[in-house]
Amino acid sequence: LGRAMAMRPKLLMLDEPAAGLSPVNVENLLAIVMSLKERFGLTVLIVEHILKVVMETCDTVTVLDYGEKSGEGTPEEVKDDHAVIEAYLGQEMDDDEVRATFDS
Structure with a gap:
C-alpha cells in the first residue's frame, strides 16, 4: 500500500x-x-x-459467477439478491442464514 x-x-x-x-x-x-x-x-x-471485507468497505458490489455478472448494487442490495445468494452459497437459504453468512 x-x-x-x-x-x-x-x-x-x-x-x-x-x-x-x-x-x-x-x-x-x-x-x-x-x-x-x-x-x-x-x-x-x-x-x-472474504465477504466481511466486501460488505464493510464497498459502496457498490459487483458479483461475478464464473466470469458472468450475477449481481450488482449496494452491499445491502447484493446481500438480499437471491441470484447472488445461490451463486455464492450454492443453495437457497432463509433470511437468517443469509445474514449470518454475509455478516461473518
Missing part, C-alpha cells in the same frame, strides 16, 4: 488484500483502506472473496 500511495493515485486496485490475514489483521486492513479512501478521496477497486 505504501508504494502504491506514494504515486498519489486516484484509483487504488487491491487483489484479495485480506488473503492469508488473521481476523485482527483483516480489521486493521479495513481501517487502513477506509482511512486512505476518505483522506485522499480515492476510488478503491477490490477483488475479494
Whole structure:
C-alpha cells in the first residue's frame, strides 16, 4: 500500500488484500483502506472473496459467477439478491442464514 500511495493515485486496485490475514489483521486492513479512501478521496477497486471485507468497505458490489455478472448494487442490495445468494452459497437459504453468512 505504501508504494502504491506514494504515486498519489486516484484509483487504488487491491487483489484479495485480506488473503492469508488473521481476523485482527483483516480489521486493521479495513481501517487502513477506509482511512486512505476518505483522506485522499480515492476510488478503491477490490477483488475479494472474504465477504466481511466486501460488505464493510464497498459502496457498490459487483458479483461475478464464473466470469458472468450475477449481481450488482449496494452491499445491502447484493446481500438480499437471491441470484447472488445461490451463486455464492450454492443453495437457497432463509433470511437468517443469509445474514449470518454475509455478516461473518
